[in-house]
Amino acid sequence: MKKMISIFALLLFTFLAHAQDVTMADTMKENGKIYVVIAVILTILAGLVLYLFRLDRKISKLEKNK
Amino acid sequence: MRRSWWKILGVLLLVYTFIAGLLIEVPRNPQLQETIRNLFFHVCMWFGMMILFIVSFVRAIMYLRTNKHIHDIASRQYAGVGMLFGLLGYLTGAIWMSYTWIDSNKSVFNSFDTIAREPKLIGAAIALLVYAAYLVLRDSIQDIDKRARISAVYNIFAFAMLFPSIWIIPRLLDSLHPGGSEGNPALDPGSASANMRLVFYPAIAGWTLIGVWIATLKIRMKILYEQKLSQ
Numbered sequence: 409m410k411k412m413i414s415i416f417a418l419l420l421f422t423f424l425a426h427a428q429d430v431t432m433a434d435t436m437k438e439n440g441k442i443y444v445v446i447a448v449i450l451t452i453l454a455g456l457v458l459y460l461f462r463l464d465r466k467i468s469k470l471e472k473n474k
Numbered sequence: 475m476r477r478s479w480w481k482i483l484g485v486l487l488l489v490y491t492f493i494a495g496l497l498i499e500v501p502r503n504p505q506l507q508e509t510i511r512n513l514f515f516h517v518c519m520w521f522g523m524m525i526l527f528i529v530s531f532v533r534a535i536m537y538l539r540t541n542k543h544i545h546d547i548a549s550r551q552y553a554g555v556g557m558l559f560g561l562l563g564y565l566t567g568a569i570w571m572s573y574t575w576i577d578s579n580k581s582v583f584n585s586f587d588t589i590a591r592e593p594k595l596i597g598a599a600i601a602l603l604v605y606a607a608y609l610v611l612r613d614s615i616q617d618i619d620k621r622a623r624i625s626a627v628y629n630i631f632a633f634a635m636l637f638p639s640i641w642i643i644p645r646l647l648d649s650l651h652p653g654g655s656e657g658n659p660a661l662d663p664g665s666a667s668a669n670m671r672l673v674f675y676p677a678i679a680g681w682t683l684i685g686v687w688i689a690t691l692k693i694r695m696k697i698l699y700e701q702k703l704s705q
Contacts, residue, residue, distance in 0.1 A: 453492060460684075467698065
């Protein structure tokens, strides 16, 4: 019984250790630099959306003028 | 601006995708690591492409039933934006795989040798080429009515080709790409973590709405252009 528990504990431990082994961008989240990435991609998205909005407005104006 | 609430909804969903997609807790997968977040971008391109192709297919049928020119224009523009999404999906997939599928025991060139045999990649390439042929066929016919009818019929064929090339054959063969013989991880509620689904489904809706917006702009431009020509 004791043996089984220790084997189980060992398995659990290796599993947990393995789960923590996976390199993720933890440091990036800790020191907040991930927000820089978000700022950059949101700027790009904003630029593209602004472009689409302006295009939409221009087309609407053309449709009215005809 | 015409009927703009769904355009704003699409933009808001994408803003949410970009923020939450980078910040939420994702499963720690030793092979994917942080690249698992590409689910919100790469996979959504293919979902968007599929939805846009469905719209294009429906408009093609509507043209054949009614002979109204507007359906022909719409069918062509939805297919065009669908192809844009498909190409973006292919390109982003190429970037993603070169970091997760490369075999570190082999040279990059030899790893690529196995990657190039991937059934999903070949199937997607076939599907996109079939749609590329649609554009070529369309532009090679001068007569407007003939062009509309032939390209609508071809569009139905191209849509039918999507199913064996991207849905059936890659599912039957072993592949490094998820969604092979083991099922459909993107839509199976048990596969993706609950957290990821919270971003994934809104992301699909957001990207698709942006695609529809671009397509409607192109349709309206095309109509204006043809009115100008007929004046």
